[in-house]
Amino acid sequence: ASLGGLLPATALAQKKIVLGFSQVGAESEWRTANTESIKASAKEAGFELKFSDAQQKQENQIKAIRSFIAQKVDVIAFSPVVESGWETVLREAKAAKIPVVLTDRSVNTKDDTLFVTFMGSDFVEEGRKAGRWLVEKMKDQKGDVNIVELQGTVGSAPAIDRKKGFEEIIKADPKFKILRSQTGDFTRAKGKEVMEAFLKAEGKKINVLYAHNDDMAIGAIQAIEEAGLKPAKDITIISIDAVKGAFEAMIAGKLNVSVECSPLLGPQLMSAVKDIKAGKPLPKRIVTEETIFPMEVAAKEFPNRKY
Ligand code: GYE
Numbered sequence: 001a002s003l004g005g006l007l008p009a010t011a012l013a014q015k016k017i018v019l020g021f022s023q024v025g026a027e028s029e030w031r032t033a034n035t036e037s038i039k040a041s042a043k044e045a046g047f048e049l050k051f052s053d054a055q056q057k058q059e060n061q062i063k064a065i066r067s068f069i070a071q072k073v074d075v076i077a078f079s080p081v082v083e084s085g086w087e088t089v090l091r092e093a094k095a096a097k098i099p100v101v102l103t104d105r106s107v108n109t110k111d112d113t114l115f116v117t118f119m120g121s122d123f124v125e126e127g128r129k130a131g132r133w134l135v136e137k138m139k140d141q142k143g144d145v146n147i148v149e150l151q152g153t154v155g156s157a158p159a160i161d162r163k164k165g166f167e168e169i170i171k172a173d174p175k176f177k178i179l180r181s182q183t184g185d186f187t188r189a190k191g192k193e194v195m196e197a198f199l200k201a202e203g204k205k206i207n208v209l210y211a212h213n214d215d216m217a218i219g220a221i222q223a224i225e226e227a228g229l230k231p232a233k234d235i236t237i238i239s240i241d242a243v244k245g246a247f248e249a250m251i252a253g254k255l256n257v258s259v260e261c262s263p264l265l266g267p268q269l270m271s272a273v274k275d276i277k278a279g280k281p282l283p284k285r286i287v288t289e290e291t292i293f294p295m296e297v298a299a300k301e302f303p304n305r306k307y
Contacts, residue, residue: 018048019273020068022078024105025056027153027186028215029243033307034079034104034263041266047273056153056185058082062089069096075273079104079120082155090114099276103265105157112284116276119268119286121261123158127165129259129292130210130238134176135169137236137256142175146205148198149181150191150220152212158261159183162212162240179205184216191216195223204234211239214246214258221254232256232295242293244305250298260290263307 019042023035035051042049050073054060058081068076069092076098080086086107093100094114102118138145147170152159163181170176180198184191191211198206209224211217217239221231231237231254239246242260249255268286275282293301 016046016048017075017273017277018050018071018073019270020050020052020064020071020073020076022052022054022061022064022068022076024061024079024081025054027056028213028241029245030213030215030241030261030263030307031186033243034265037264037266037307038103038269039266041270044267045270045274047270054081056081058085065089065093069093069098072096073098075099075101075276077101077103077269077273080107080157081105081153083108083157083160084155087111087114101269101272101276103269104263117272117282117284117286119265119272119288121158121288121290123161123261124165124168126158126240126259126261126290127162127167128169129165130162130240130257131166131169133257133259133292133294134208134210134236134238135173138176145176145207146202147176147178147208147210148195148202148206149178150184150194150209150211150216151181152183152186152216154183154185156186158240159212166210184211184219186213186215188215188219191219192223193219195220196227199223199227199229204229206235208236208238211237214239214241214243214249214255217255217258218245218249221249242305243307244302247293247298247302247305250293250295251302253295255295257292257294259292262288262290 052064100115104120106118184194224231237255240259242258246258
């Protein structure tokens, strides 16, 4: 007889660590790569993964977290779509003694006992990198530099922080002017739609597009071409993530630069879950290391890209 016959089925089943993961959605190339990373590394670690896609809605994430609590999972991890409004559900998880790990995006709660650790990028620094690149690029320009900004999802940590970091750098020189700033919800379709509106309103006045992610920049590139302008030439384009689509756009000469933001958080998350189960302490913050890729290096770097 197999071992299964000697041990009760429940004893065998209990050995697997159960991880409940509530994902933001599938809004971008970044997000798809992030989901793949989490699924593959949970499998590799031998965990049972309960994966739930919130379709960019906070209420869906709250529902998913409550269902993970009801199912008594070992650990809950999630990437909060927006920063605020999590206290109640996080208190419910705490009361149920289920540890919570934040991945990718953070929450703005004052009570940091509500989660074990937050792993992900420094979004303010990404915004600063974008700003520094632009300041350098425009250093000899005498007149105004007119910028339009495509923001990420309203209320999300990356949208708030990428705006903040960028503004912090460009405000040092009054020639930099943000003409318009609107959300494109991190998607290609909205990025295109909002860029069309920007072009209609400001036309050839626009010198620079700052997009909070590559997908919105890629959508906007289409709008720029349809308006008869040359992306990366008539309008300098800066975006964030450095996904493969951005490299393709850079190689095609249509995107000037992309600031790296790695979605490959899966292995880190699984090792944090193991540490939590083993009772090991974790740092409150685990920051992803990142760089920046201007179009001049795109062709050389492309083969090394993992997402
Ligand atoms: O930049 C964007 C995605 O939270 C860092 O979300 C993530 C952002 C990423 O939709 O493409």
